[in-house]
Amino acid sequence: QVQLVESGGGLVQAGGSLRLSCAASGRTFSSYAMGWFRQAPGKEREFVAAVNWSGSNTAYAGSVKGRFTISRDNAKNTVYLQMNSLKPEDTAVYYCARAISTLYTGSRRQDAYDYWGQGTQVTVSS
Helix, strand or coil: CCEEEEECCEEEECCCCEEEEEEEECCCHHHCCEEEEEECCCCCCEEEEEECCCCCCEEECCCCECCEEEEEEHHHCEEEEEECCCCHHHCEEEEEEEECCCCCCCCCCHHHEEEECCCEEEEEEC
C-alpha cells in the first residue's frame, strides 16, 4: 500500500509563506511523478502543481505560477510545495498524490493520480 502523508499546513497571513511536505512510503517513490491538488470549501478539487520523477520538469496552475514551487527529495521520499506570497484565495485543503504510472511525467489531470494523502489545511487570512 502506498501511503502519502501531508504536513506543514496552518494559518498564515496574506503575503506570507508556507512549505508543505508530503512523505511517501511504498514502492519506488522516485519512479513516479507527484502532484499537489487543493480543494476549497464548496469547490471541486483543482490542480496546483506537479513534478516528474527526477524533479527536472514541473507544471503549475496559472493561479499559483510564480508564487509556488514544487520540488522533491527522492532520498527522503518527500515532495514539497513551497508557497510564497499567499493569498486568501489559496485557502484550501491541500493534497499530494502519486501518478498512476511511472510513464506519467507530471500531469495536470486528476485522474492521472491514484494514491492520495489525507490533506492538510492551509488558511490564509487577509
